[in-house]
Amino acid sequence: MTTPLTPPDTTRGRRGGLREQHKARTRAAIRAAAMELFAQQGYAGTTVEEIAARAEVSHTTFFRYFQSKEQVVIADDLDDQRTAALAAIPPGLGHFDLIRHLITTHYRIAVADEWASSTRRQQLIHDEPLLRTAYQLESDRAISAITDFFAAYTGLRVDDLRLRVFIAAVSGVVFHIADTIVDPTDERNLSTLLEAVDLLESGLPL
Structure with a gap:
């Protein structure tokens, strides 16, 4: 049957x-x-x-x-997309190429989202002290998460001084430049961020 x-x-x-x-x-x-x-x-x-x-x-x-x-x-609802992007990163990248990959991927995820790339939202965060403080806390959490990811990817310990200095240098430069962005959808912002990474890799020439 x-x-x-x-x-x-x-x-x-x-x-x-x-x-x-x-x-x-x-x-x-x-x-x-x-x-x-x-x-x-x-x-x-x-x-x-x-x-x-x-x-x-x-x-x-x-x-x-x-x-x-x-x-x-402050919240942008993009955590799932960022997590998927991290999981899709190919193995074997050098630490500067990995940073370039992360910056490019995260920037394009944000630009593709209407809320994350809103100039009104960006200006409000910039103008309001309470929002700037909240945004800084979110940035600190993001840096901690990237440090954990880098440690797992490279095989270094999270407290390795080389890793801590590298992440601090890159994040300091990237967040400083990002803080000056007026129009998040302007593709030239990404070029500037990647150029800053190039300068770090080349030893900060003047």
């Missing part, structure tokens, strides 16, 4: 997809409401309650999507 075939359950995938779409729409609505209010009454003068009301969500829902008012602006 032939066992009847059971059709695949596609409803679970559809439900999961719809949930993700709903989450994305809600996050976008909260961000849009926040940016409208920041433009109207300033960042410091805007409360979480006002953002939630403008986005037509509850105070509880706001904190389900963002840990704080700062994170509405």
Whole structure:
């Protein structure tokens, strides 16, 4: 007797997809409401309650999507893409070529995202002291994560002085240049960042 075939359950995938779409729409609505209010009454003068009301969500829902008012602006939702990009890096690159690969990949991931590459977002982070502080904390966490990745990739210990000095030098230069970027979508920014890495590799000639 032939066992009847059971059709695949596609409803679970559809439900999961719809949930993700709903989450994305809600996050976008909260961000849009926040940016409208920041433009109207300033960042410091805007409360979480006002953002939630403008986005037509509850105070509880706001904190389900963002840990704080700062994170509405700072978070960019690109961690999964960055993780996938790290996993796809081929083995055997030298440390400067690895840095170039990371800068190029991460820059293009950000540029392709409307929120991450928003000039309004960039200007707000630059102008608001609280956001600059929050952004610096995020940058410090990113540097720590890159250090861990470099250690695993190169086989060096995380506390190896050579690795620490290399990461500190590169990140200092890269973040300094990135801080002057006005239009994140301008491809010339990437060329400048890579040229800075070239100068570091060549011994900082003047």
